[in-house]
Amino acid sequence: MSNDKPTEQIRTRIWLEEPEPDNPFATRAAYCHGYDVYGAMLGQASWVEMLYLLFRGEAPTPPQAELLEAAAVALANPGPRDPSVHAAMCGGVGGSTAAASLIAALAVGAGQFSGGRELFLSMEAWNGCGMNIEAWQRHMAAPGEDTASIWPAPEHHPGFDPHGVSTTTIVKQTLTCLAGMSTGPRLSWLQKNRSQLEFAAGRPLTMSGVVAAAFVDLGFTPEQGEMLYLLLRLPGAAAHALEQWQYGHKKFPFFRIELENDPAKEGL
Template sequence: MSTRATPSPKDLIHTAIWHEVPEPDNPFAARAAYCRGYDVYGAMAGHARWIEMLWLLLRSELPAGPELDVLEALAVALANPGPRDGAVHAAMCGGVGGSTAASSLMAALAVGAGRSGGAREVHDAMAMWRRCGADLDAWRAHHAAAADEPVDVWPEQAHIPGFDPHGVSTPLPVRQLLAALDRLGAGPQTAWLHASVEQARAAAGLPLAMCGVAACVFGDLGFSPDEGEMLYLLLRLPGAAAHALEQKAVGFKQFPFYKLELDPAATPPVPAPLIAEKEAA
């Protein structure tokens, strides 16, 4: 990965990411392709890690520190949010219904893109980190200011981005991941959050969520909120794909449904004639 090529100023496609040299007998086929100057097929394939390729697509140089190991560890943790996650469940619905692969993945992207545990929440949390740093009082002020802003359609449950609005205590996987990333040397934000996770929970009034860990680490790695949002969408797709394929294979009769807990006080009574008909049957 030491040989680099310099793009020609006559290139018609203006990108600093990718450069191709065409075959002499076919201008539509590449004889060589370079990512940030590295020969993808002649040098990277068979030698570079996938995480290095991912990094180079977003950055002009490979890092000299632990950043690649940190990003790879985070990618492992995010790869499969599990069938309880809304994005994965959406892909499973696509799979069991016979949808195409693209449709299942688009369903996962759509459901996993929002501000409730999705990629946009990661974007918002990263913006908060940039503005407030490790100042818990600044977090509260940022949250209060955001709560006063008008919403476009439906008001969402207000909470500091990166924290679980339905949780009570910080889940063990969240604490384990935070500890592992801190141990790898993710950066100062991650180290502070690992040491102060309970203080952060008290300040937010809610426990830290997995998307909050991702936002913190993406910020430490130098990614922008837009890049973090895109990475969060991308890194969670493998699990959605795997569960969609599994459900397509086993069929709808084994599709997992979740028990609905109904509030008796909010459930309208069954009309007496229907009860009589049911008993007679």
């Protein structure tokens, strides 16, 4: 076996691995942003501390970890009515692979209606408008960008529910809880100015709108926030997918159809 240095390398600021002396493809020690994962963090660090470290490059302070932990609990299960969980259940009910159910949840949950893209756009709005109510009002009144993209043109203000009537209790509970924990200023500002923002948007705040503020307070970029949001909503999708397989397809809705151009009817 040759000991030549490889000609191709993957550059990373996140992860260092040291090989076992008898096998360059086996890991003796792994370091995440300098911390010994298996020799020091394991058993000491929490899941959300590891998440924060991976994305931000520094370990969170205890209040930051608590805020991320609470946000993760709030996001863990959007519930079976949510389109992403619905998609995962479509995988589960038919016995699709576990990965397919999660891919279904990710694909549907990536969108601009309660999905990852909405969270991304909402975080961008926070970065652009900050805690300036006039800036938010101008932002909401401005026409959207006309740049061609794989994403469709947004149909509502990100972070606000296009079908909502009033702020839901669970959104208010989440905002109150997270605002009480945050070390950043946006969540408490959002709590104080929620009504004005909702008036400007013409719609009530959503869970993604609250989490967007939390993620900006935690120092995440919109790209990092989008990834985290997709990731943290998967547990519920997974559990519901597995549950529908247990129930079986006969207990899963198939829905009625009204075909508007049925050739059989047109021929009658």
